[in-house]
Amino acid sequence: MVRMNSRELLWMGVMLLGLGACRKDVAMPDPIPMPEPIPVPNGTLRLKLVPEWEGQPLALYTEYRNYVDQRVNVELLKMYWGEVRLFNEPYEWALRDVVYFNLGNGPVSVDLVADSGMYSGFRARLGVPASLNAANPASYAASHPLSVNNGTYWTWATGYRFLMIEGRYDLDPQSTAPLIASYALHPGMEPCYLPMEFVPSEGIRIIAGTTTEVIVKVAVDRFFHSPTGNIDLATENAAHGNNLPLAIKLSENAVQSMSVE
Amino acid sequence: MNARWTKYIERSAMRCLPWYLCVPVLVVMTGCDPDDPVEPDPNPPGGGQVYTPTPYTLTYPSYFSPMPIPANNPLTEEGIRLGRFLLYEERLSGDNTQSCASCHGSAVAFTDHGNRFSTGIDGIQGTRNAMALQNLGWETSFFWDGRAATLEEQILMPVMDPIEMHEEWPDALAKLQADPVYPTLFLRAFGTPGITQERTAKAIAQFLRTMVSSNSKYDRMVRGEELFTVEEQFGFELTTYEGGLPPDVPMGQGGADCFHCHPSGGGRFTDGQIRNNGLDPESLWSDLGLGALTGLPQDRAKFKTPSLRNVALTAPYMHDGRFQTLEEVIEHYNSGGHASTTVDPNMKYTTGGLQLSAAKKAQLIAFLHTLTDTEFVNDPRFQDPGPPTLQ
Numbered sequence: 001m002v003r004m005n006s007r008e009l010l011w012m013g014v015m016l017l018g019l020g021a022c023r024k025d026v027a028m029p030d031p032i033p034m035p036e037p038i039p040v041p042n043g044t045l046r047l048k049l050v051p052e053w054e055g056q057p058l059a060l061y062t063e064y065r066n067y068v069d070q071r072v073n074v075e076l077l078k079m080y081w082g083e084v085r086l087f088n089e090p091y092e093w094a095l096r097d098v099v100y101f102n103l104g105n106g107p108v109s110v111d112l113v114a115d116s117g118m119y120s121g122f123r124a125r126l127g128v129p130a131s132l133n134a135a136n137p138a139s140y141a142a143s144h145p146l147s148v149n150n151g152t153y154w155t156w157a158t159g160y161r162f163l164m165i166e167g168r169y170d171l172d173p174q175s176t177a178p179l180i181a182s183y184a185l186h187p188g189m190e191p192c193y194l195p196m197e198f199v200p201s202e203g204i205r206i207i208a209g210t211t212t213e214v215i216v217k218v219a220v221d222r223f224f225h226s227p228t229g230n231i232d233l234a235t236e237n238a239a240h241g242n243n244l245p246l247a248i249k250l251s252e253n254a255v256q257s258m259s260v261e
Numbered sequence: 262m263n264a265r266w267t268k269y270i271e272r273s274a275m276r277c278l279p280w281y282l283c284v285p286v287l288v289v290m291t292g293c294d295p296d297d298p299v300e301p302d303p304n305p306p307g308g309g310q311v312y313t314p315t316p317y318t319l320t321y322p323s324y325f326s327p328m329p330i331p332a333n334n335p336l337t338e339e340g341i342r343l344g345r346f347l348l349y350e351e352r353l354s355g356d357n358t359q360s361c362a363s364c365h366g367s368a369v370a371f372t373d374h375g376n377r378f379s380t381g382i383d384g385i386q387g388t389r390n391a392m393a394l395q396n397l398g399w400e401t402s403f404f405w406d407g408r409a410a411t412l413e414e415q416i417l418m419p420v421m422d423p424i425e426m427h428e429e430w431p432d433a434l435a436k437l438q439a440d441p442v443y444p445t446l447f448l449r450a451f452g453t454p455g456i457t458q459e460r461t462a463k464a465i466a467q468f469l470r471t472m473v474s475s476n477s478k479y480d481r482m483v484r485g486e487e488l489f490t491v492e493e494q495f496g497f498e499l500t501t502y503e504g505g506l507p508p509d510v511p512m513g514q515g516g517a518d519c520f521h522c523h524p525s526g527g528g529r530f531t532d533g534q535i536r537n538n539g540l541d542p543e544s545l546w547s548d549l550g551l552g553a554l555t556g557l558p559q560d561r562a563k564f565k566t567p568s569l570r571n572v573a574l575t576a577p578y579m580h581d582g583r584f585q586t587l588e589e590v591i592e593h594y595n596s597g598g599h600a601s602t603t604v605d606p607n608m609k610y611t612t613g614g615l616q617l618s619a620a621k622k623a624q625l626i627a628f629l630h631t632l633t634d635t636e637f638v639n640d641p642r643f644q645d646p647g648p649p650t651l652q
Contacts, residue, residue, distance in 0.1 A: 137326070
């Protein structure tokens with residue numbers, strides 16, 4: 001047995017007094033179980049979408065010239081990306097099921113947690129995956145990409161508009177009158193859910209604890225023309241699910257308009 | 262306790278104490294953590310009055326989106342009760358004659374009793390129609406021009422507006438403070454004493470968030486409790502179809518094309534956006550709406566899209582109350598409205614119009630009446646509670 005001298009006994013007394021000073025009803029906590037190890041987020045892939053018109057930053061309500069020199073502006077630009085994933089053939093790493101971009105105020109970024117490593121590139125689809133597209137929009141909180149507050153839900157089709165671009169135009173290139181005639185192109189529904197693949201020349205390196213930014217340029221002027229199909233605003237100024245060929249053409253153009261450096 | 266300081270004490274103790282005493286020292290140190298519950302301060306600021314408000318759980322149908330409730334203003338029984346008294350409190354106006362509810366009567370879905378414009382305490386008339394108070398918890402902007410971003414922010418404004426309640430907040434608060442009951446109601450609602458304009462707005466906002474209209478015939482149809490008539494059903498479908506008829510409009514669906522701005526998804530029948538719906542040609546624009554607020558040319562003549570819920574009760578219509586009947590409203594959209602530099606791109610039929618038949622117009626009207634929620638407008642919980650009472 002350990003013997004204590006008077007000084008040690010004094011210390012012990014002080015300690016016991018200290019213990020007694022604590023409130024009686026403060027129960028000693030149960031031993032805290034050790035939490036399961038939480039995987040540390042490896043790194044972040046930041047996708048930054050930069051809308052442009054012929055290589056210059058897109059500005060809403062600004063008058064531009066389209067591929068046939070008609071005056072045109074853009075007043076609204078929104079889009080969804082579905083099934084965003086990194087890839088290294090033959091493997092893919094899912095990052096996010098759906099991402100919403102409102103490009104009305106310029107570049108928009110989204111941060112996605114990703115495993116560290118070197119990847120060839122990333123893939124996504126223009127739109128909303130079928131399972132989410134069929135879900136009840138009321139189930140989403142205001143901050144969710146699929147919230148009805150984003151004004152992207154299509155009641156009659158019980159699904160989302162994958163891409164929304166609206167604006168005005170004037171078919172007369174010589175006119176100086178204000179733009180009045182409007183277009184509103186809203187592709188949606190399964191045939192418009194088109195695949196996209198982006199392969200930066202140097203690949204994508206995700207480093208633990210850091211953010212890797214990939215800039216995706218969105219050449220909005222090319223929404224209206226591409227090697228596979230031009231859009232004639234004189235007759236093709238409205239697509240709301242009732243004009244599927246036009247919706248698909250616009251979706252294809254939009255996919256082709258996006259590129260990474 | 263600061264971790265660095267804790268470490269220092271531990272080290273000092275280790276140097277001067279025998280090993281078998283270190284354990285009790287650490288036990289004492291952790292056992293007396295200042296984060297532990299402590300006895301209430303017997304002399305807290307405010308004279309020692311504290312109260313724990315009772316949380317309130319708001320219920321609404323599952324086809325409504327989750328209502329965002331601000332973290333700094335959770336719903337409580339006491340806050341809602343206070344908010345109801347305050348909504349009907351005439352002492353918030355300069356001459357103690359008008360309350361918020363004076364221009365938002367329950368029988369007309371909390372609009373201004375069929376008046377085109379509301380008249381303030383000085384007899385001055387406003388220039389915009391009073392908006393309905395219903396389902397406001399889901400809105401993301403308030404007033405016809407969207408100048409308030411939150412309900413709490415919105416509530417502060419009419420009290421000070423010289424053509425509405427025309428009162429200074431300090432004077433209004435002094436009147437509430439002098440009341441024998443309000444100080445206690447504020448204490449109960451917010452846990453500590455104090456009557457402020459922020460708390461007043463918070464309480465009214467809490468009450469307004471409980472004013473959910475969700476039991477119209479449309480709602481009962483959605484829940485499978487009631488069936489639409491054929492006419493109502495056709496009318497509903499018309500709202501969800503694109504406008505235009507071939508060959509004038511390739512792929513046209515012959516519908517009324519309401520859904521772009523008044524989507525039923527989420528239960529709101531509005532997307533809450535601010536837009537120009539083509540009421541006037543550019544040369545006749547007088548009230549610039551959002552444009553007057555921002556000064557931007559692209560925002561001129563844009564106004565908030567109201568909900569269609571209870572629309573049969575909320576005449577007259579539009580921001581300036583220009584239309585007396587739903588028939589006039591339907592006719593406006595059927596005409597296509599006026600093209601302009603800011604008319605919404607979804608107003609796609611400014612040339613030629615929708616060309617709805619008389620039968621289709623009648624079907625639309627029939628459907629709009631299914632959005633009337635008589636239970637909501639007669640709900641005793643939303644009526645004038647009379648003078649404030651503690652019980």
